[in-house]
Amino acid sequence: MKYCSACGDEVHLIIPDGDNRERYVCPACGVVHYQNPKVVTGCIPEWEDKILLCKRAIEPRHGLWTLPAGFMENQETSLEGAAREAMEEANADMRDMELYCVFSIPHINQMYTMYRGSLHQGKASPGRESLDVRLVTEQEVPWDKLAFPVIIATLQWYYQDLKKGSFNTHYGEIRKTPEMKFEIERFS
Amino acid sequence: MKYCSACGDEVHLIIPDGDNRERYVCPACGVVHYQNPKVVTGCIPEWEDKILLCKRAIEPRHGLWTLPAGFMENQETSLEGAAREAMEEANADMRDMELYCVFSIPHINQMYTMYRGSLHQGKASPGRESLDVRLVTEQEVPWDKLAFPVIIATLQWYYQDLKKGSFNTHYGEIRKTPEMKFEIERFS
Numbered sequence A, B: 001m002k003y004c005s006a007c008g009d010e011v012h013l014i015i016p017d018g019d020n021r022e023r024y025v026c027p028a029c030g031v032v033h034y035q036n037p038k039v040v041t042g043c044i045p046e047w048e049d050k051i052l053l054c055k056r057a058i059e060p061r062h063g064l065w066t067l068p069a070g071f072m073e074n075q076e077t078s079l080e081g082a083a084r085e086a087m088e089e090a091n092a093d094m095r096d097m098e099l100y101c102v103f104s105i106p107h108i109n110q111m112y113t114m115y116r117g118s119l120h121q122g123k124a125s126p127g128r129e130s131l132d133v134r135l136v137t138e139q140e141v142p143w144d145k146l147a148f149p150v151i152i153a154t155l156q157w158y159y160q161d162l163k164k165g166s167f168n169t170h171y172g173e174i175r176k177t178p179e180m181k182f183e184i185e186r187f188s
Helices: A078-090 A149-164 B078-090 B149-164
Strands: A012-014 A023-025 A038-047 A050-056 A069-071 A094-105 A110-119 A130-136 A170-176 A182-186 B012-014 B023-025 B038-047 B050-056 B069-071 B094-105 B110-119 B130-136 B170-176 B182-186
Touching: A038 A078, A038 A094, A038 A149, A050 A078, A069 A078, A078 A094, A078 A110, A078 A130, A078 B094, A094 A149, A094 B078, A094 B094, A094 B170, A110 A149, A110 B110, A149 A170, A149 A182, A170 B094, B038 B078, B038 B094, B038 B149, B050 B078, B069 B078, B078 B094, B078 B110, B078 B130, B094 B149, B110 B149, B149 B170, B149 B182
Parallel strands: A038 A110, A094 A170, B038 B110, B094 B170
Antiparallel strands: A012 A023, A038 A050, A038 A069, A050 A130, A094 A110, A170 A182, B012 B023, B038 B050, B038 B069, B050 B130, B094 B110, B170 B182
């Protein structure tokens, strides 16, 4: 950020009075431009003993597999956003969704909300951002070709709960370690 | 938004190629300025048979009662943000927090994550944004003086679960009705 989106003047990075963090502040009009994490919302589409995965047609992680998910938009709920992303990425009509897990990923300023729900009639096909979509059993999940640590963490919880026969809502945090690996801390 | 924060030129509100929503786009440098919901994160501080409420010293809802909560910051997790807000607003040291409920509030482009946890030694005092803080029993909750519908919804769930003797993680949506009342839809 270099310019004020309200008046066009150059912004300064300062700690405003009564605050304790640096913010972009406009010296001309006084607006403080707060920058906050974004929410990514998605789901696990279920059909019989399978779940739906999408092969990414876009960067990052082009060609790797993921659950349908994307940035939550203004004026929608995180549940509506998860259903919209499933439709956009996999022409998947989601029903009876429940919140399944929430992740904070502080190094990329993101929060994930992942729902679990029924893929209507088991029908799906690739949307514009997918090269392929596939219904897979646990044995068919391509663990070494999943796109993001948050997808691995979500599916690990999912299959643990499936074995237990009961699904709780989970909260976890994903951090990058100095060795560029990822560490997943499970809180509930 | 009137000006591009990257180059200072005037932005246009258009639907970019391959998108289906209007975005602020800079005709000079091409940057698309996405606008997304913000996360508010907070908690229910518990001590013996009481919870901690804060009387707001700031607008909106100056003088009404709330749970400690505020905007999640970049580089922090929603759990860390909830603990930070409790410290800032009530000098409250939170321990053993668990995710308790998640709300979407689409008409104000917000998502709430509310945790439940132990208020260390039951100690609290007003921070800069609070006029007062108070440990209250269920009978002492000032239901008609709570600051926001999301606080009412959170506490309704809390006392229901407390009576049941078990706490689940909940997801709900809060919408404004045409009569300017609020409607809370509970999904889980």
